[in-house]
Amino acid sequence: MLQINFIRDHKDLVLAGLNKRNFGPEAESLLTQVIELDDNRKLTQKSLDDLLAESNSLSKQIGILYKSGKQEEANLMKSTVAKNKEVANNLQEKMAGYRNSIEEILFKIPNHPKDAVPEGKGEEDNVVHREWPNPLPVLGEGAKPHWELAKDYDIFSLEIGTKLAGAGFPVFRKKGARLQRALINFFLDEAEKAGYEETVVPLLVNEATGRGTGNLPDKEGQMYFVEKDDLYLIPTAEVPITNIYRDDILDMKDFPIKMCGYTPCFRREAGSYGAHVRGLNRVHQFDKIEIVQISHPDKSHELHQEMLAHVSSLLDKLELPYRILTLCGGDLTFASALTYDFEVYSAAQKRWLEVSSVSNFETYQSNRMKLRFRGEDKKTHLAHTLNGSALALARIIACLIENNQTPQGIKIPAVLVPYTGFEYID
RNA sequence: GGAGAGUUGGCCGAGUGGUCGAAGGCGCACGCUUGGAAAGCGUGUAAACCUCUAAAGGGUUUCAAGGGUUCGAAUCCCUUACUCUCCGCCA
Numbered sequence: 001m002l003q004i005n006f007i008r009d010h011k012d013l014v015l016a017g018l019n020k021r022n023f024g025p026e027a028e029s030l031l032t033q034v035i036e037l038d039d040n041r042k043l044t045q046k047s048l049d050d051l052l053a054e055s056n057s058l059s060k061q062i063g064i065l066y067k068s069g070k071q072e073e074a075n076l077m078k079s080t081v082a083k084n085k086e087v088a089n090n091l092q093e094k095m096a097g098y099r100n101s102i103e104e105i106l107f108k109i110p111n112h113p114k115d116a117v118p119e120g121k122g123e124e125d126n127v128v129h130r131e132w133p134n135p136l137p138v139l140g141e142g143a144k145p146h147w148e149l150a151k152d153y154d155i156f157s158l159e160i161g162t163k164l165a166g167a168g169f170p171v172f173r174k175k176g177a178r179l180q181r182a183l184i185n186f187f188l189d190e191a192e193k194a195g196y197e198e199t200v201v202p203l204l205v206n207e208a209t210g211r212g213t214g215n216l217p218d219k220e221g222q223m224y225f226v227e228k229d230d231l232y233l234i235p236t237a238e239v240p241i242t243n244i245y246r247d248d249i250l251d252m253k254d255f256p257i258k259m260c261g262y263t264p265c266f267r268r269e270a271g272s273y274g275a276h277v278r279g280l281n282r283v284h285q286f287d288k289i290e291i292v293q294i295s296h297p298d299k300s301h302e303l304h305q306e307m308l309a310h311v312s313s314l315l316d317k318l319e320l321p322y323r324i325l326t327l328c329g330g331d332l333t334f335a336s337a338l339t340y341d342f343e344v345y346s347a348a349q350k351r352w353l354e355v356s357s358v359s360n361f362e363t364y365q366s367n368r369m370k371l372r373f374r375g376e377d378k379k380t381h382l383a384h385t386l387n388g389s390a391l392a393l394a395r396i397i398a399c400l401i402e403n404n405q406t407p408q409g410i411k412i413p414a415v416l417v418p419y420t421g422f423e424y425i426d
Numbered sequence: 427g428g429a430g431a432g433u434u435g436g437c438c439g440a441g442u443g444g445u446c447g448a449a450g451g452c453g454c455a456c457g458c459u460u461g462g463a464a465a466g467c468g469u470g471u472a473a474a475c476c477u478c479u480a481a482a483g484g485g486u487u488u489c490a491a492g493g494g495u496u497c498g499a500a501u502c503c504c505u506u507a508c509u510c511u512c513c514g515c516c517a
Contacts, residue, residue: 045476049486056486059498063444066497078497085497249436249473370474380473 001106001214001368003382004038007031017112020329022121034105041098048091055084107217111364113329114338120328129340130324137321137347137403145348146398147279149405150176153425156397158279168269168284170394175425179400179412180287182419183393184262187289187314191390194310196260196291201240203263204231209243212369214335214361224266233266237290238387242365245294249380250373256303257294260390262287279398281353286394293386294371297363300384304338304360307388311342311356314391317415320399321345323352337362344395348402353395358388401425 065074155176161169210216224233343352363382409426
């Protein structure tokens with residue numbers, strides 16, 4: 001969430017940012033309201049502190065009086081302290097009320113978009129950051145979408161998944177399963193080469209962790225929830241990995257912290273139906289390698305570009321045609337300050353599929369997480385957090401098998417052959 | 427799942443009602459010492475919020491979390507979470 005002092009000091013800027021996100025007409029009144037609540041909170045804090053200071057000092061005197069046998073004087077003071085306590089309780093309740101209201105509003109206010117974020121209402125206004133420089137691949141007559149290829153080669157089945165779990169849980173088989181494992185290892189190896197420390201993290205997380213990255217209270221509808229144990233299934237490894245450093249004060253010399261991890265991701269995707277979600281285009285469970293960085297605020301922009309380069313190199317090596325979009329204000333996710341989406345061209349479906357999202361959250365997550373570092377001034381400051389998919393498997397497999405279909409079978413990109421152990425799915 | 431023991435600062439660890447934000451040690455920082463280093467000596471070393479400020483300062487809260495008893499709680503009581511040991515179960 002945004003820091004209240006930032007809103008206080010840069011109200012116009014924040015408002016402009018909200019407008020860029022098409023936040024709606026209530027933006028200004030929300031900001032005014034939250035500042036006013038904070039003013040009240042401060043005033044209340046002051047009176048509460050003064051009152052408690054008085055009580056503390058009286059209590060000390062009571063102790064001394066008792067020791068010197070002056071019971072009566074002490075008892076007189078007791079009643080004052082008792083009265084103070086009532087008032088203090090009132091003030092404390094008031095404080096809690098202010099804090100809750102402030103938090104409630106702050107949870108509604110999305111991150112401030114960076115200048116690089118273009119204006120726009122939705123998907124259609126995203127700006128191409130880097131176009132695919134070559135002609136897009138054109139498949140011959142009879143080219144098939146991946147869900148048909150899956151049947152021809154028996155590499156994955158949604159029907160069996162439906163039997164086992166429900167719609168949207170693909171079962172990979174034979175060379176499909178092997179391809180899946182090959183991609184996971186390839187992506188992890190590449191991430192490690194790029195300096196990301198590999199982590200293995202829990203797939204279920206508690207509420208505090210969900211709040212840290214901003215998935216709660218915002219998107220609980222998107223996450224599977226295990227009621228009996230109060231745990232959420234992770235929608236992305238970003239959640240557990242970034243939270244590793246929740247509530248920590250880092251040393252500047254540790255920056256940048258670069259971590260990666262492979263996990264399955266679970267998404268309810270409630271309300272998604274239709275042709276665009278066929279096959280592997282949108283599923284409830286998919287595998288992903290996530291890269292995460294925690295950085296000094298001065299460096300996050302540069303690191304963001306470096307992450308872009310890393311994801312690009314993966315797609316280059318897999319020989320997949322892709323483009324990079326800068327998400328516009330209307331399409332930017334809640335916690336992000338700047339997001340680039342990678343889209344791979346599916347030649348059989350003749351459309352672009354999102355395979356990676358690389359975001360800089362600046363201090364939005366770290367403020368919730370209390371993820372700080374000690375600056376040169378010896379004071380604590382919020383770090384910047386970034387993450388990106390590198391990469392998400394299901395859609396990569398979809399594009400890979402569609403674009404590489406040949407009469408001899410599905411050709412595996414050269415870089416993956418050492419991982420799969422075969423050159424063709426046939 | 428059953429029984430028991432525990433949770434104190436960056437770490438270890440003392441502390442059973444007031445003088446405790448907390449002894450001592452380690453670590454870290456700075457200084458002295460040294461040709462340089464080590465050792466030694468000295469000083470300092472939590473976070474958040476409020477207030478004030480050029481800086482300093484002052485106040486409040488925090489000893490796992492939440493609640494209670496009390497004029498006063500790290501210390502007593504209750505609840506929850508977690509850790510460890512033993513038993514049970516188990517890949």
